Structure formats: structure tokens, C-alpha cells
Amino acid sequence: MRVCYRMEYRLLEVLSFPKFNEEVAFKRLKSLRDVGLEVDERGATEVKLLGKGHSSVVFLSKHKEFGIVAVKVLRTDSKRDSLKQECKAMKQAQPIAPKIYSCGDEYVVMEFINGVNLEEYLKTLSACDELILLGLKILAVGKYLDDVGxxxxxxxxLKDHVLIEASGRIRIVDFESSSLKPGRNLCRVFSGYFIRIPKVKLCCPSLSAEEGSTRELLKSYKGGNKEAYLELVKLILDKCLSSSCVCRG
Incomplete structure (x- = not known):
């Protein structure tokens, strides 16, 4: 889901995005007011759009009980007919995913995570130990998602789905493609972080998904050997922190 640069939108525009449909917009407006959103009954409220995806849009709003929240609504041209499966996945992925406050076929009201996306956060890091330890934290989050199914x-x-809170806590967002089944999140995180991010690769020049020991560990993990995770962590520490360095860029 890409970030939006036009910040303020009239609520009715968002509720029937991308093409205004009065009937759809007011139906959704009523549903959101019924679950506690503090929005004008005419839909004139201005809202900050957080992102647009292929099937939904996300905006900031205010809830009577929970304060500032994020709200996801289906696009009117979406091929999906419900957001409830995504809600189930997010509930199962707690506390990594945003907390769900209310969910319907066409909307999700959830926790607003006030974090920094991974791409921006990486700009603040230069030492290899910082970069590698961050990667290991994200890797652990991937394993957690695998463990909970x-x-x-x-x-x-990762840049589109990882947020880092001020406390350093890792959160994962945008579960619209998710499914409730044993996954390969850890393997995807390994590839997305340690192999695809250039400044991380500078810290780990000998680490490769195709290198023998790494490939065997990933294959073993995919095959159900969860102990392979600990061996992978050891391998990363050995190959990436064997000497101190500072990565630029």
C-alpha cells in the first residue's frame, strides 16, 4: 500500500474511493458512526489519508472510546468482497499487528501505529551491529507469525509493511494478502532484509540465500524444523558481526 502525498480528503471521497458513489458513501458513513467514529453525519469531515492499495484505502479518524484510530475501507472497484478474513489474520497476529477495534465486510477500525517505516528508519543507522540486530528483531517477528499460523x-x-515504534518495537501492517496457514514469513524476511537491502549486504558480504549452509537452513526451516531458526541466527551473527564496520548509504 503506497503512502499518499495529498494529506486532507473529504470523508465521503474516501468512503467511496476511487469514484464517488453517494449511496455507498453514506451507507459506510452510518456503519462507522454506529461503531463509534466521531465524524460528521454529512460526511464533511476532513481526514488524513495514510495510504492507497489495490483493494482498499486507509485514513486517520477519531473514535469515541479509543481516540485516534486508523480506518481501512474497501475501494469500490476492489475485487475483494470483504475485509473480515484480513481481520481474522490481524487478530491472530497480535500483538505484532495493529489491534482491531471493529470490523465489517467493508471496513476495519484499528489501532493507529505511530511508527517510522523501515526505509526511513534505516537512514538513521550506519553501524553494522545496529543494522544486524534490527534485522534479527524483524526475523524474530517473522518467526512469530509462522508460529501463530x-x-x-x-x-x-519489508519497507511497505514494517513500522518501528519509538520504543524500538517492531510492528507489521497491511495484512490484506495474508492467509491463516503455516507460512514462510521468516524466509521472506531473511531475503527481504539480509539479501535485498544494500547497506545490510555491505555488512554481510558472505551471506547469501544460495550459499550452502544458509540454503540448507532455510530449506530445513521450510520443512518444519523450527530449530533451524536458531542455527540461522547463529550463522548471521558469525558472518555479519565477525568484525566491526560502519556502513554508509
Whole structure:
């Protein structure tokens, strides 16, 4: 889901995005007011759009009980007919995923995570130990999702789905492609972070998904050997922190 650069939208525009449909917009407006959103009954409220995806849009709003929340609504041209499966996945992925406050076929009201996306956060890091330890934290999150049976499917592209809170806590967002089945999140995180991010690769020049020991560990993990995770962590530490370095860029 890409970030939007036009910040303020009239709520009715968003509720029937991309083409205004009065009937759909007011139906959704009523549903959201019924579950506690503090929005004008005419839909004149201005909202900040957080992102647009192929099947949905996300905006900021205010809830009577929970304060500032994020709201996802289906696009009117979406091929999906419900957001409830995504809600189930997010509930199962707690506390990594945003907390769900209310869910319907056409909307999700959830926790707003006030974090920094991975791409921006990486710009603040230069030392290899910082970069590698961050990667290991994200890798652990991937394993957690595997353990609870949620396959995110999109974690090979981490910049769109990883937020880092001020406390350093890792959160995962945008579960629209997810499924409730044993997944390969850890393998996708490994590839997306340690192989695809240039400044991380500078810290780990000998680490490759195709290198023998790495390939065997990933294959073993995919085959159900969860102990392979610990061996992979050891391998990363050995190959990436064997000497101190500072990565630029």
C-alpha cells in the first residue's frame, strides 16, 4: 500500500474511493458512526489519508472510546468482497499487528501505529551491529507469525509493511494478502532484509540465500524444523558481526 502525498480528503471521497458513489458513501458513513467514529453525519469531515492499495484505502479518524484510530475501507472497484478474513489474520497476529477495534465486510477500525517505516528508519543507522540486530528483531517477528499460523505473503518487501515504534518495537501492517496457514514469513524476511537491502549486504558480504549452509537452513526451516531458526541466527551473527564496520548509504 503506497503512502499518499495529498494529506486532507473529504470523508465521503474516501468512503467511496476511487469514484464517488453517494449511496455507498453514506451507507459506510452510518456503519462507522454506529461503531463509534466521531465524524460528521454529512460526511464533511476532513481526514488524513495514510495510504492507497489495490483493494482498499486507509485514513486517520477519531473514535469515541479509543481516540485516534486508523480506518481501512474497501475501494469500490476492489475485487475483494470483504475485509473480515484480513481481520481474522490481524487478530491472530497480535500483538505484532495493529489491534482491531471493529470490523465489517467493508471496513476495519484499528489501532493507529505511530511508527517510522523501515526505509526511513534505516537512514538513521550506519553501524553494522545496529543494522544486524534490527534485522534479527524483524526475523524474530517473522518467526512469530509462522508460529501463530499467519502467512503475511508480502514480507519480502519489508519497507511497505514494517513500522518501528519509538520504543524500538517492531510492528507489521497491511495484512490484506495474508492467509491463516503455516507460512514462510521468516524466509521472506531473511531475503527481504539480509539479501535485498544494500547497506545490510555491505555488512554481510558472505551471506547469501544460495550459499550452502544458509540454503540448507532455510530449506530445513521450510520443512518444519523450527530449530533451524536458531542455527540461522547463529550463522548471521558469525558472518555479519565477525568484525566491526560502519556502513554508509
Amino acid at each position: 499467519v502467512d503475511h505473503h508480502e514480507l519480502s518487501v
